[in-house]
Amino acid sequence: MSRNIYLNGEIVPEAQAKISVFDHGFLYGDGIFEGIRAYNGRVFMLDQHIKRLYQSAKTIMLDIPLTKKEMEAAILKTIRANELSDAYIRVVVSRGEGDLGLDPRKCSEPTVVIIASAIQLYPEELYKTGLKLVTVPTRRNGPEMVNPRIKSLNYLNNIMARIEANQQGAPEAIILNTDGYVAECTGDNIFIIEEDTITTPPRYAGILKGTKREIVLAAAAEMGLEVKEELFTRHDLFNADECFLSGTAAEAIPVVEVDGRVIADGSVGEKTKAIIARFREIAQTTGTEIYND
Incomplete structure (x- = not known):
């Protein structure tokens, strides 16, 4: 089943969730992320994850183009778009599209991606x-x-x-x-x-x-x-x-x-x-x- 992905303010089918090859997250690992879990229709420790996301962003001087409340709404919207009650949510914010140089000032707008899917690292045994x-x-x-x-x-x-x-x-x-x-x-x-x-x-x-x-x-x-x-x-x-x-x-x-x-x-x-x-x-x-x- 195809997942629905949040990409820069829109919910799009997985096949359409594409970013530029010039995105500095891809070229240089310039960005941040959070892994979050949802159980029984509730997102576990959402406030704490969002707080840590924005702390990481502040340290690397990355301006996330959403307020914390808007980020929370975007995360919930993505989970709903996939009709999930139990999920693993990955929030990724990269520096965005730039050129082949390192200078982050060449990146005009950060890229925001939210994925809601499933994960299991270890078997229950x-x-x-x-x-x-x-x-x-x-x-x-x-x-x-x-x-x-x-x-x-x-x-x-x-x-x-x-x-x-x-x-x-x-x-x-x-x-x-x-x-x-x-x-x-x-x-x-x-x-x-x-x-x-x-x-x-x-x-x-x-x-x-x-x-x-x-x-x-x-x-x-x-x-x-x-x-x-x-x-x-x-x-x-x-x-x-x-x-x-x-x-x-x-x-x-x-x-x-x-x-x-x-x-x-x-x-x-x-x-x-x-x-x-x-x-x-x-x-x-x-x-x-x-x-x-």
């Missing part, structure tokens, strides 16, 4: 049995480079890490920062649990501040776990009681092995199970209504 991950040679780019807090269209750092994971037959890669501390995965934030403490790398470690990361930390606090945002190494990871990831596409998913080291007894931990259950409960019952008339 892995949410019960857990992932076996590897650490890869590619390091996370630091904040003085292309800051990882910017959700930019230049994802080669993540893609190179994913290629290295693919070469080792792993479903996801753990990326270290330039100082050798655990940063994040190619598309997910990472957490470890030791006794009654949950730890995740801090924002300055070179991570994207995931919207679902905040849900996990709030759920952990609800459970009475001590929440820490601090640096840790692979040694801490190998010796954790439990480990799991979170992200918009992956949701929350357990990890049972890293670099050939089994996490605890190799089964999914009880606290991780509880966090996954709470995450899904929140996702399935909260959000911005899509069909509110």
Whole structure:
């Protein structure tokens, strides 16, 4: 079935959703994006995703030609145009059409694309049995480079890490920062649990501040776990009681092995199970209504 795509203010059939080969998003990765989920007729954490989109835009000095309210309306319009209640939504804003030079001043108008479709990163079985991950040679780019807090269209750092994971037959890669501390995965934030403490790398470690990361930390606090945002190494990871990831596409998913080291007894931990259950409960019952008339 053909999807309907939002392209610069219009809903068009997928086959007509075309941009110029001179668009600087295509030529140079000059732009930003957000991945958003909808469940049961509600868009999950829409305000937070829009806020992060505009923060990324401000940092790279990209003027989005829609207000935040207009962006919200465009996202909802795109979902309705595809008659979806459960969806993965991709919002892309590029610098727009320019010339073959780098100068963004040659791009007269940003390109805005919104896609509403479906995504499944991992089979449901892995949410019960857990992932076996590897650490890869590619390091996370630091904040003085292309800051990882910017959700930019230049994802080669993540893609190179994913290629290295693919070469080792792993479903996801753990990326270290330039100082050798655990940063994040190619598309997910990472957490470890030791006794009654949950730890995740801090924002300055070179991570994207995931919207679902905040849900996990709030759920952990609800459970009475001590929440820490601090640096840790692979040694801490190998010796954790439990480990799991979170992200918009992956949701929350357990990890049972890293670099050939089994996490605890190799089964999914009880606290991780509880966090996954709470995450899904929140996702399935909260959000911005899509069909509110």
